[in-house]
Amino acid sequence: MAVQSWIEILKTSKKTALIHDGKRKIHYLFKDGNEMAEEYDLKTDELLVRKWRVKSTLGAQGQWQVEVGEPTAGPAASLDSEVIKENCSNPVFIRKDTKSSFQWRIRNLPYPKDVFCVTVEPSERCIIIKTSNKKYYKKFSITDLDRIQLPLDGSALSFTHANNTLIVSYKKPKEVLTLEQELLKELKKLKGTSDGDMDCKTQ
Amino acid sequence: MATTKVPEVRDIARIERIGAHSHIRGLGLDDALEPRQVSQGMVGQLASRRAAGVILEMIKDGHIAGRAVLIAGQPGTGKTAIAMGIAQSLGPDTPFTALAGSEIFSLEMSKTEALSQAFRKAIGVRIKEETEIIEGEVVEIQIDRPATGTGAKVGKLTLKTTEMETIYDLGNKMIDCLSKEKVQAGDVITIDKATGKISKLGRSFTRARDYDAMGAQTQFVQCPEGELQKRKEVVHTVSLHEIDVINSRTQGFLALFSGDTGEIKSEVREQINAKVCEWREEGKAEIIPGVLFIDEVHMLDMECFSFLNRALESDLSPVLIMATNRGITRIRGTNYQSPHGIPIDLLDRLLIIATSPYTEKETRQILKIRCEEEDVELSEEAHTVLTRIGMETSLRYAIQLISTAGLVCRKRKGTEVQVEDVKRVYSLFLDEARSSQYMKEYQDSFLFNETQTAQMDTS
Numbered sequence: 168m169a170v171q172s173w174i175e176i177l178k179t180s181k182k183t184a185l186i187h188d189g190k191r192k193i194h195y196l197f198k199d200g201n202e203m204a205e206e207y208d209l210k211t212d213e214l215l216v217r218k219w220r221v222k223s224t225l226g227a228q229g230q231w232q233v234e235v236g237e238p239t240a241g242p243a244a245s246l247d248s249e250v251i252k253e254n255c256s257n258p259v260f261i262r263k264d265t266k267s268s269f270q271w272r273i274r275n276l277p278y279p280k281d282v283f284c285v286t287v288e289p290s291e292r293c294i295i296i297k298t299s300n301k302k303y304y305k306k307f308s309i310t311d312l313d314r315i316q317l318p319l320d321g322s323a324l325s326f327t328h329a330n331n332t333l334i335v336s337y338k339k340p341k342e343v344l345t346l347e348q349e350l351l352k353e354l355k356k357l358k359g360t361s362d363g364d365m366d367c368k369t370q
Numbered sequence: 371m372a373t374t375k376v377p378e379v380r381d382i383a384r385i386e387r388i389g390a391h392s393h394i395r396g397l398g399l400d401d402a403l404e405p406r407q408v409s410q411g412m413v414g415q416l417a418s419r420r421a422a423g424v425i426l427e428m429i430k431d432g433h434i435a436g437r438a439v440l441i442a443g444q445p446g447t448g449k450t451a452i453a454m455g456i457a458q459s460l461g462p463d464t465p466f467t468a469l470a471g472s473e474i475f476s477l478e479m480s481k482t483e484a485l486s487q488a489f490r491k492a493i494g495v496r497i498k499e500e501t502e503i504i505e506g507e508v509v510e511i512q513i514d515r516p517a518t519g520t521g522a523k524v525g526k527l528t529l530k531t532t533e534m535e536t537i538y539d540l541g542n543k544m545i546d547c548l549s550k551e552k553v554q555a556g557d558v559i560t561i562d563k564a565t566g567k568i569s570k571l572g573r574s575f576t577r578a579r580d581y582d583a584m585g586a587q588t589q590f591v592q593c594p595e596g597e598l599q600k601r602k603e604v605v606h607t608v609s610l611h612e613i614d615v616i617n618s619r620t621q622g623f624l625a626l627f628s629g630d631t632g633e634i635k636s637e638v639r640e641q642i643n644a645k646v647c648e649w650r651e652e653g654k655a656e657i658i659p660g661v662l663f664i665d666e667v668h669m670l671d672m673e674c675f676s677f678l679n680r681a682l683e684s685d686l687s688p689v690l691i692m693a694t695n696r697g698i699t700r701i702r703g704t705n706y707q708s709p710h711g712i713p714i715d716l717l718d719r720l721l722i723i724a725t726s727p728y729t730e731k732e733t734r735q736i737l738k739i740r741c742e743e744e745d746v747e748l749s750e751e752a753h754t755v756l757t758r759i760g761m762e763t764s765l766r767y768a769i770q771l772i773s774t775a776g777l778v779c780r781k782r783k784g785t786e787v788q789v790e791d792v793k794r795v796y797s798l799f800l801d802e803a804r805s806s807q808y809m810k811e812y813q814d815s816f817l818f819n820e821t822q823t824a825q826m827d828t829s
Contacts, residue, residue: 224499224654225608226617226645250566251504251544254526254537297533304533304597 170315170342177350184357190215193354206236212351214264234310235262258303265336267344269309273333276303280328285335287321294324296335311343390450390769393743397455399423411739412455414732415448421723422452426459429661429689436687438678440667440717442694442710443725446765449693452725453663456691465609465660465688467492471669482677483633489681490610490639492688494658495646498603502563504538505600506531507574507593508555513545529559531594541566558591563599607658610686613642643686659688667692668711671703675716682719692720733760733768740769746776747786755792763801771795 181196186209195203199222206216216236221229238261259274273296276283284297293308312319323338339347398409403423405416412419418441425439441449457466467488474484506529513525525540527548540548547568553559556577561568572589618638649655664670670678681687692712699711708714728736734757741748748756752775760768774795779787800808809816 224497225613226642250541251527251538251561251563252541254539257536301530301533302535304531306597 170317170346173315174346174349182354182357184354191354193357204231207351207354213266233261235264237261260305260307268339269311269337271307271335273303273305273335275331276328276333277331278302283326283328283333285324285326287319287324289319289321292319294319294335294337296333309337312340315342315346317342388744391454393739394451394454394458396459397423397426397452403427408735408739410455410458412448412451413735413739414728415452415725418443418448418452418723418725419455421721422456425689425691425721425723426456429456429460429464429659436682436684436690438682438690438692438716438720440692440694440710440712440720440722441725442722444727445695447725447727449695449725450665452723453665453691453693456661457663460661463494463607464658465492465494465607466663467660467688468663468665471664471666474670474674479633481671481674485674485677486639486681487611487614487634488662488664489688490614492660492662493610493686494607494660495610495613495649495655496605496607496658497649497655498605500601501604503600503602504529504561504563504598505571505594506536506558506598507576508553508557508559509535510555511548511553513540513549529598531596531598533596534598536598544568558593609660610642610646613646614639617642646686657686659686661691662688663691663693665693666695668694668696668699669702672701672713673703675701675713679716679719728765730757730761733757733765736765737768737772740772744773744776746772746779748772749786749788751789752787752792755789759792759796759801763803767801770799774799 176197177195179198180203183194183196185192185194189209191207191209193205193207195205197203201222202220204216204218204220205214207213208215214235217234218231218236219234220231223229256275258276260271261274262269262271264270278298278300282298282300284299286295286297287293288295291306292313293306296303296305298304309319317340320340323340324335325337326333326335328334393411396410396412397419398406398412399419400406403420405412405419405423407414407416422441425437428437441452443449453468457468460466469488474481474488476484479487509528509530511525511527513523515523522542523545525545525548527538527540529536529538544566547566551559551568551570553568553570556574558571558574559568560571572591574593575590576593578590614634618634646655646657650657678690682690694710694712696711698707698709700706701708701711701713706713709717712720734753737753737756737760738748741753756768756771756775759771771792775787775791778794779785779791782791784791
């Protein structure tokens with residue numbers, strides 16, 4: 168079914184693995200030209216980073232969009248300072264999964280816990296964070312569940328607030344857990360170029 | 371104590387420069403395509419303007435690809451003006467690419483590559499694309515200019531929706547844009563995140579009670595809802611050439627070493643043609659065939675003409691307008707003579723519009739329009755004298771005299787150009803005929819005189 172089709176897409180994609188810095192790094196190139204990169208911790212097998220690069224309609228290569236993990240603040244980010252960017256005092260939204268649940272952390276939110284209201288919108292397939300003081304609002308979807316087209320469940324959601332950080336957790340459904348196990352097994356079979364310099368082909 | 375100089379804040383509003391054809395705003399036709407005697411900066415040339423109007427309708431319909439038009443006529447009879455008129459009437463959404471025949475000769479690019487790039491620049495594709503925009507009501511805008519007057523300005527912009535509020539840091543370009551658009555607290559604005567383009571939607575309803583001085587056209591809008599950053603579909607027009615360039619860039623780190631686009635592989639072009647056709651069939655995109663205008667077309671050589679023959683047959687081809695002022699002359703790159711310097715087989719595919727010399731009355735009108743354009747006041751007698759000059763020498767020369775005479779007039783603190791001013795510049799600057807005459811008289815005293823005549827014989 169839907170779970171199967173996503174597995175198929177993953178299987179048919181061109182995968183390149185690399186072990187570096189205590190991380191297993193995998194690069195997927197899909198048939199439609201989109202790219203996905205993942206990084207797993209070698210010891211704990213936890214997903215550290217997942218990012219996407221999607222081709223625009225006209226065929227131009229976009230920027231890497233971080234789905235899981237800290238956004239990269241490379242030199243490219245500072246070059247864009249000519250235009251407009253968010254102030255560093257604004258809330259920062261990142262996703263950081265654990266073994267058993269999807270988790271989102273929003274830093275820089277210095278408001279008490281009762282200000283926040285986190286709800287699931289099953290019809291729109293998204294989670295909405297609202298604040299009663301009208302300072303923060305965020306609507307986001309769980310991309311993992313979208314890809315395998317699982318319905319959202321309100322009871323799986325919980326949130327806590329500490330140290331100016333709001334943590335929203337959503338328990339991973341059984342299907343996702345088995346899928347991740349399978350994928351990890353598959354990835355471990357991939358022969359990654361181990362640590363060190365790859366031979367750089369001169370084109 | 372050193373005195374600190376407060377730097378002036380310069381206005382960024384641009385002043386348009388006056389070009390040779392800046393007075394032309396259209397073809398000057400009425401709804402029935404009948405030309406008006408004087409309209410939209412066009413004077414006379416009724417038959418050719420009417421013909422251009424028919425061509426214009428054909429372009430607007432957009433169904434017919436690969437038609438070619440030649441505008442032929444003596445120098446200074448309004449060939450380029452008619453092409454400009456067509457461009458102006460088409461509006462900003464239809465691509466209009468203008469180039470001169472000699473522009474395609476370059477050492478970096480082959481002639482046919484330059485021509486195919488020009489062809490593809492003249493075809494637009496209207497397509498939907500998703501872009502990220504920021505939409506919100508301005509709560510506060512704060513711009514700090516450094517006390518020394520130099521260095522980067524620092525700016526902060528607070529935007530809100532009904533649900534949230536965010537502070538943004540502004541870059542220099544953004545600050546300039548904001549001050550140009552005169553954005554202030556209470557305005558509802560959208561910012562295109564990629565390009566930094568700002569557009570004002572109106573003022574927020576919550577500010578409707580402010581007793582500010584505001585224009586009658588001020589619109590009141592609701593404060594936006596939900597998130598500040600949204601993904602929105604926008605429709606825009608890109609040329610096929612732009613898509614080519616995007617897709618032909620060297621990928622990866624090699625992109626750092628390839629500066630210019632250079633030549634584009636034909637495989638890339640074919641892929642893109644297929645892709646665009648696919649989009650069109652799916653209803654995602656719309657093809658807008660535009661106009662390619664080649665001025666001084668006799669400067670093209672035989673290879674280019676045969677390329678044009680072939681290119682016009684493609685179904686992704688724009689309407690080609692060419693202009694020339696040559697009579698029967700040698701085709702460049704061959705020893706054959708041909709009308710307009712264009713091979714007969716290409717001429718056979720063309721619709722030819724002829725322009726005729728202007729009458730005295732028309733010349734008078736054009737000079738009047740140019741005077742208005744260049745902001746020069748002309749007395750009645752001076753106008754008559756200038757018209758005579760225009761008839762006897764050339765229209766271009768008479769137009770040149772307008773601004774020079776205006777300058778002379780201003781130097782003597784006059785407000786209106788008099789006959790004396792025109793006479794003075796007429797004596798200062800020679801026209802072509804007088805200059806040739808002068809050459810004939812004093813030929814012997816010029817440098818390299820003997821060698822030149824010897825060369826003339828051999829060629």
